[in-house]
Amino acid sequence: MSEEELLIQQLFDEEKLTDKQKKILFAAIESFSEKGYAATSTSEIAKKAGVAEGTIFRHYNTKKDLLVSIVAPLMTKLIAPFVVEDFNKVLDQQFDRVEDFLRATIENRRDVLKRLLPVVKIMLQEIPFHPELRHQFIDQIAKKIFERVSHLIKGYQEKGQIIEMPPETVARLAITSILGFLFTRYILFPENDWDDELETERTIQFIMHGLGKTPSRE
Amino acid sequence: MSEEELLIQQLFDEEKLTDKQKKILFAAIESFSEKGYAATSTSEIAKKAGVAEGTIFRHYNTKKDLLVSIVAPLMTKLIAPFVVEDFNKVLDQQFDRVEDFLRATIENRRDVLKRLLPVVKIMLQEIPFHPELRHQFIDQIAKKIFERVSHLIKGYQEKGQIIEMPPETVARLAITSILGFLFTRYILFPENDWDDELETERTIQFIMHGLGKTPSRE
Amino acid sequence: MSEEELLIQQLFDEEKLTDKQKKILFAAIESFSEKGYAATSTSEIAKKAGVAEGTIFRHYNTKKDLLVSIVAPLMTKLIAPFVVEDFNKVLDQQFDRVEDFLRATIENRRDVLKRLLPVVKIMLQEIPFHPELRHQFIDQIAKKIFERVSHLIKGYQEKGQIIEMPPETVARLAITSILGFLFTRYILFPENDWDDELETERTIQFIMHGLGKTPSRE
Amino acid sequence: MSEEELLIQQLFDEEKLTDKQKKILFAAIESFSEKGYAATSTSEIAKKAGVAEGTIFRHYNTKKDLLVSIVAPLMTKLIAPFVVEDFNKVLDQQFDRVEDFLRATIENRRDVLKRLLPVVKIMLQEIPFHPELRHQFIDQIAKKIFERVSHLIKGYQEKGQIIEMPPETVARLAITSILGFLFTRYILFPENDWDDELETERTIQFIMHGLGKTPSRE
DNA sequence: CATGAATGAGCTTTCATTCAT
């Protein structure tokens, strides 16, 4: 089992899945991610998973349930580090400079995101078409991240490291920059050669200082 | 016919569409955008368009053709201003400061994007699942925009207004920031109250100077 | 226009067909013969004929009418020599020996059959599925041929050249032998090398004397 | 279940068909034989078989597969007696005279043919339109029959019972005479009164001695 | 006369789901 599969498996670990259930989940993730949820048939998933079609419906009553079973845990796991108290305390104290926080966060999440990429892709693809997913996403991810992050942002603003802007705007700008990088990197041009270290550093620099060449920076 | 429909109609204007063809296109755009391409049935499109199902296939041999007929013209129209010579000359000269160029471009494209939103949404949704669309997108949009934009970027870099970075990275950072805004604004949280002017200005400021509070800027 | 087409054209000549009608007929014959009546679409015929689909239905109200228009004249033309009085008189007198009659008839009809092969093929293929065709065939071909031929047969029987058997049996045996040859020759193994003269002669010999080696024949 | 159905069932016996599969096959045979393959719809077959339409496609992936599943076993079964060694030995020795061999063979095959008539009809109807069927027919039937029969023919030629002609020609003449009889009997004029014994005897006599009244035969 | 856009019934095939084994 590859490193990536191991991580994905962790996503569902707590739920004590049987061997067959795991196979079904992996097969579904692969197919949903490659062809999209609506364009994937349950028979295809069954074949890829090596189980009977009926077995899928024994564990996940409907195809939609299967989708939700894949995407829902992602939502909680993706933001885990932001809500886990310990980690937060560390965060609050450890990084005096925003850059360092950004770097640590990107590094931390990039790794997870990269390996969970298929699941993330499914999530982003299907959110627009499934209101429950969208609400789950907003409630569990967007809001919680925002709560945590706005606290941090305010901290840095008070320290004078971040400009005065509503925290939600600050969060939006930072997050879309990071996701924009990942989208370009892994979805739009995956086959290009990428120097991940370098691009990450550039992205952080951009988030901090923008594209403009200010006299002071020279 | 609404303002939005008028603009969408321009997308397909040159091709002298009959009344029925237009109805089919609009119905398909609406459904594809709401439920996704794969989850939309041709019978549903026919009903919404008020035509017989056979009529769809008389004009677009396959369902896929219909998708391509919707997305392909968008690709050429979206970047038109970047390739139209006159516009470029204006651009090169008129805007001494990057900020002004950004503001003009965003304003110009935001309007188009907003009104073409359903079609843009379809394009972005389906690109990952249809290699031809992806290649068309890369060849017709990404490359052409980059050619035009890298020229501009180098100009501003020579004038000392933009930091030294590979033009493709500069372009990526700027474009994803803009699209990230539009995505958040129109797809993720369309029902929020937005002060478009203000957010645009903030986005521009972010692109230019980032989030960091540098001494020089005070 | 090929020799074959000329002959086929004669099939329909009396009916003063327009240019378009001819094109439709030829296209239909080609397609029906290659793919079968049911598996051929009118749009395919229209395309091959270079006319609009509506034009087909202006001349032949239904697809079935088109089939009948192709097959019906064949029925009258194929047996023409047997019913044309002049030809019959000639026949009655001219051939003292059955062999000579058979040879002349085969030669005469083989040429026609070969060139009308596509139409003949359509007729034989469709007869089992269209009762009207079958009745037309029985009434116009089978019965008329039989009337004529049974007269001849009785003549030869009286002359002691043909064994005593009911004329219909004699006719059946002779005709199926000839058609069996043509079927093997043109439909089952058309790509084999055939010495037509020789095989014709053998077929005639077979009809007359069978396969058995009788002392008297040596 | 009628006697005919029993025989048809034997055609497919080895393949351990389920009850539903049998029903589908019988329904398809009936419809294909009555209306032709292309003119028969799968929904019609499903209705006649008393199963859901989906069930047909679970067992036979395509409509064409269904056709092949009907026709292919026929090809092997029809010629079985010719390839079964025991039968051959019997044949070689038992019949001193060609007539007796012919009579035995016709009797043996006529029975089978008559009862498999619907399937045979389908085979003959569809061979011209499906190259794979045609090749199967040529490879599995024509060639194998010829191999066996040419051996027999040479034997009889050596004994001086059959005239000197290439075995393939001899085979063609004999076989088309027999099939011509069966075609006339069962397909062209099935509703006539037929004295099968008598017609068989006449056909054999024809194959052996032809229609000519030779002095020697009196 | 000729056209070809339009139709809607019907085609083959696939689908998510059920249930007896």
Next chain:
DNA sequence: GATGAATGAAAGCTCATTCAT
């Protein structure tokens, strides 16, 4: 719990036929 045969609704698409131009 697992299976996979069976289902029938619905999918994408084709068809013969009509009719306004």
